[in-house]
Amino acid sequence: MRPTPTPAPRRRARRGSVERPVNGRLYRVSFLVAILPLLLVAFASSRTGVLAAPTLPPNFDGAGAQALATELAMSYPDRLPGSAGALGAADWVREQFGGFGLPVSSDTWSERVPGGDVTRLQNVWAVVPGQSRAAIIVMAHRDDTGAGPGANDNASGTAALVELARGYATTGATTGAAVKPLHTLVFLSTDGGAAGGLGAARFARHLPFPVDGVVNLTAIAGRGAPRLLLSGDSPHSAAALLVATASRRIAEQTGQSPRRPSMLAQLIDLGFPFTLGEQGPFVSRGIPAVTVTTGGERPPAAFTDRPRDLDLRHLTALGRAAQELVGSLDQGLELTRGTPGLVWAGGRAVRGWAIELLLVSLLVPFFAVVVDLFAHTRRRHIPIGPAVRSLVSRLAFWLFAGVAFAVFGLAGAWPDGAARPPNPAIAATGNWAVLPLLLLGAVIAAGWLIGRQRLVRRRPVSLEEDLAGSVVALAGCGVVALLVLATNAYALLFVLPALHAWLWLPQVRTRSAARRALVFGVGLIGPLLPLLSLALRFGLGFDAPWYLLQLVSLGYVSPVAVAIALAGAACAAQLATVAAGRYAPYPRAGERPERGPVRGVVHAIAASRRPRTTS
DSSP: OOOOOOOOOOOOOOTTSSSSOOOHHHHHHHGGGGHHHHHHHHHTEEEOOOOOOOSSOOOOOHHHHHHHHHHHHHHOSOOOTTSHHHHHHHHHHHHHHHTTTOOEEEEEEEEEOTTSOEEEEEEEEEEEOOSSSOEEEEEEEOOOOSSSOOIIIIIIHHHHHHHHHHTTOSSSSOOOTTSOOSSEEEEEEESOGGGTSHHHHHHHHTOSSOEEEEEEEESTTSSSOOEEEOBOSSSOBOOHHHHHHHHHHHHHHHSSOOBOOOHHHHHHHHHSOOOSSTTHHHHHTTOOEEEEESSOSSOOOGGGOOGGGOOHHHHHHHHHHHHHHHHHHHHSOOOOSOOOOEEEETTEEEEHHHHHHHHHHTHHHHHHHHHHHHHHHHHTTOOOHHHHHHHHHHHHHHHHHHHHHHHHHHTTOSOOSSSSOOOTTSHHHHOOOHHHHHHHHHHHHHHHHHHGGGTSOOSOOOHHHHHHHHHHHHHHHHHHHHHHHHHOGGGHHHHHHHHHHHTTGGGSTTSOHHHHHHHHHHHTHHHHHHHHHHHHTTOOGGGHHHHHHHHHHHTSSOHHHHHHHHHHHHHHHHHHHHHHTOOOOOOOGGGSOSSOHHHHHHHHHHHHHSOOOOO
16 A cells, blocks of 8 residues: 655745735844833933921821711711712811811812712812912812712811811910921812812812922721822823822831832823822822822722721821821922823832833834835735725724714713713712613614625635735824824823734734734733723723723813724724735725615615515
């Protein structure tokens, strides 16, 4: 019996062919551009100096603050913004400040709470005049969600605020008038903190005096570890000197350094500016600000926020740390104005400009290969016009989806209100607008049925046409990356994984479906980072997509960012068809059906409902 001949091994396509168009050597060499920015990141990180502690020891009365927190929580358990309890709590704070002989001011206004109604809000603050008009603000919101007494969030912060102001009383048993601070000290009790930090945003917009620093106290009597919140509503972070000094003062009083977000979390916060802390509006305006808390990124649950759960040890230690921090800021050197982007790695701060330069340098390998791919198509005389029109059709569909979402918003389908992040604990966050979402989905599906008439595959597609579709979509991704760079360079963190993964889709078009799906899926990691951050860090879970849509409808996410994201989705959709083996170039005139897209859909629907006749 003759032996069965073994099949000849499959020959690998040569480099530079239509099957292997990506120049891997050029891609690898282009990474040399990132060496210098990488070195700059290493050398731009440094340990930040710390302001000296004040000479007088802290005299913060933790037991007194606990009694005040209990009184506020029990007297006004429902302090939902606009409620009678919220107004009573404002009077309570005003009486406390007035009893110290300090001048008290207030600001009352009406504003639509995110996802709620127009509400009457009030900020109350006491002022300790200093030798300089420049102010240091100690701040705490006094309201709660209305679901519990809010003993920790934030009667504890409000009580600490009152206790800190007591040290500067000009009447009563405490006479601190002889000690005049160098800065003007402002003890600010804000409203709407549980509804997106409305009071803090209002005060930051209408500052009555220049501000050198802000210390925000939120939920400081919980059982969790001390933590600092640093991010803002724009791609900025708290000033390095303020963060380092706050960390030192907290460590001295508690015996442990406060926790900060991880490096990846800090980068995500710079690329997708989002915070539930009230330091956000100040940081975004270039004012050094930091939040001290024992809670996490998300406010603690209301049903466990009772007076008996207050941790006296943490309340005392963090109250004293706040007193020491204010003394350091008052007696130390002036804080540098401005809040540039920073990323903390342990005790070292990495300058934001170095990180931006590194992210920009990582675009070079992508653009080098895309330009080479475009030249490859031109050398082979591969037409790219149909691929461009195909991408434009997809872009028109995604923009149509964005416009439909905006129209539904104008019709009142989505939550409305101030452009602030709503508290995840409120009912509107977990209550999906199911019917409007279904109607929106139906409208978008109808638009896709019309648009896909020119994008469906009606004939076999050659490898050359498939390559043209990939190259045009990758070039579109490059344009999106440049738009991201022009608006927020840190957001390249979400784009770069897609660029570098999808760059290899032309190389694996002839490989297995599993490999193509893997390459495309890896590219989705970057765009999904903001959604994963909301789901995991802020405890939103499966409500994260709905919460993100709320941020868009409220205007907290800018329309420019949304438009750029939709353009990126159009490019990703074309590359997805390439990965799935379903790409088709825009048909030529002779390849189009007799009926147009709209007439074709109407005719198909009518034909499906026409009764069939049997012979």
